[in-house]
Amino acid sequence: MKFDLVTKDPLSKARAGTLTTDHGVIQTPIFMPVGTMGTVKGVHQRELKEDINPDIILGNTYHLYLRPQTEILEKAGGLHKFMNWDRPILTDSGGYQVYSLSANRKIKEEGVKFKSHIDGSYHFFSPESVMEIQRTIGADIIMAFDECTPYPCDYRYAKRSMHMTHRWLDRCITHLEKLPFKYGYSQAFFPIVQGSTYTDLRQQSAEYIANAGAVGNAIGGLSVGEPAEEMYAMTEVVTAILPEDKPRYLMGVGTPINILENIALGIDMFDCVMPTRNARNGMLFTANGTINIKNKKWEDDFSPVDEMGITYVDTQYTKAYLRHLFAANEYLGKQIATIHNLGFYMWLVREAREHIIAGDFYAWKEKMVKQMSQRL
Template sequence: MKFTLEKKDPQSKARAATMVTDHGVIETPIFMPVGTVASVKGVHQRELKEEINPDIILGNTYHLYLRPKLDILEAAGGLHKFMGWDRNILTDSGGYQVYSLSANRKIKEEGVKFKSHIDGSYHFFTPENVMEIQRTIGADIIMAFDECTPYPCDYNYAKRSMHMTHRWLDRCMSHLEKLPFKYGYEQTFFPIVQGSTYKDLRKQSAEYIANAGAEGNAIGGLSVGEPAEEMYAMTEVVCDILPEEKPRYLMGVGTPINILENIALGVDMFDCVMPTRNARNGMLFTAHGTINIKNKKWEADFSPIDEMGITFVDTEYSKAYLRHLFAANEYLGKQIATIHNLGFYLWLTREARKHIIAGDFTEWKNMMVKQMDKRL
């Protein structure tokens, strides 16, 4: 992977950059739609490519390992060919799923024993076999195996967990050196900073991850229930330490406002289920605020869903029609809302990039944050 820093905002730490992998160019800042099980829920790959148009999407190691399973993915020639996607893919290592399965897993130094949410069968993830699994899945960017701590988290637990994540990182990197690439292209490896909401731990972890010398770095363990102010404080601490010449990925974040504020702190890459999950519940994000399309006020509003929107659904359908689809429990409504929200998130990060390059990002960001904080 090649990472080129192109422009920095004069009033913040925001930056515009370009990443190049064997599957193409990624212009940052970038939002990565979440395609957990080899599918961005409710969206055809053609719509994803032509309307939403992301440079990169995200898949999940835990889910893909359980279904369709590795033998199917390998027989298909990797995840790209299996799902018909010829652009970049990043895979999360499964650390977050380990966190979310707290009632059905046991963590020890060797790795994590967990119970499948599908059939109750038991499995064991180690730093070594997670690297092997991600080689077989074949994503362009793969993540270290880590433990994502909950919020709130006891200081001593956060410290022990952080050190274990560091030891797991060493094992990941050592094992990865022994594994040949598959499918005729290379993979880029990102380690993950942990440390909960403790500044000293975040500093220590960021220094350890920076010294690992990987091609990119990620920030984990945020957006797990902590106040936004604490998220921003931890992100700032970490971004001040992680090397400027490498991409920074803030995992699982977040609202449109969260994304803009973290871009201002120096983050390049984001993913979150919020645009798709909230869409399925009738919440639409726009540049002028949030719309609950289920509200009666939209019942006879025949204006376009979003006149500023970048996808075909924004101008081809009205608010009244979309509200009707939700009231009738018609799945098309969820699909329309999903395409709209993902289109908006991609527009937002690309617009941020334009303003960073133009040199007026901070002024634009502050204006957008005020506008998007409204309920329409």
């Protein structure tokens, strides 16, 4: 994998770059639609590629390990072939599930024992096994195994967890060196900065991760309930330390405004379930603000879903029709909203890139943040 920094915004830390993988080129900043189970919920691969058109999508190690299981993925020739996707894929390590399944797991130095949410069976993830699983899944970018701390988090716990994440990183690197690539292409490995919302811990962790010398770096443990201001503060601390010539991935973030503010702080890559999850609940993101399509005010509004939208659903359907689909609990409504939201997120990051290259990103970002704060 190769990262080329194209240009930087003069009034912020925003950057435009190009990330080259064996499955294609990723233009940054980029948003990665979440395809947890080898599918972006409610979207056919044809729609995903032709209408939403992301450079890269994300899969989940924990979920793919449980279903369809790594044996099936290996027989298929990896996740790309299994789901018929020929562009880059990133897999997270399962560390977030360790956090979110806190009632069903036990963390030790050796790794994590957890109970399957599917059938109650017990499983064990170690840094070594997670590297093996991700080799078998076959994503272009794979993540280190880490512990994502909750918010709020006691300082002592956050510090202890951070050091364990660093030890796990060393084990990941050591084991990964022993594992040959599968399926005829290479994989890039990203370690993850932790440290909760404590400045000194974030600094320590960022320095440790930077010294690991990986081809890219990630920031985890944010967007877990902390105020946005704390997220931005921690991101700023970390991006000041992580190498400028390598891509920076902020995991699990976030709203359109979160994305623009973090681009301004030097982040290149994002993922979040928000555009798809909120779509299924009738929330549409637009350049002019947020729409709750379930509201009665849209009942007789026959204007397009989004006249400025980039996908076919934005002009093919009306707000009144989309509201009707949600009122009738027709799944097509959720599909239309999902395609719209993902298309909007892709438009947002690509428009940000254009403004970074043009040198007027900061002014555009300030205008967009104000516009998108509105409830329509």
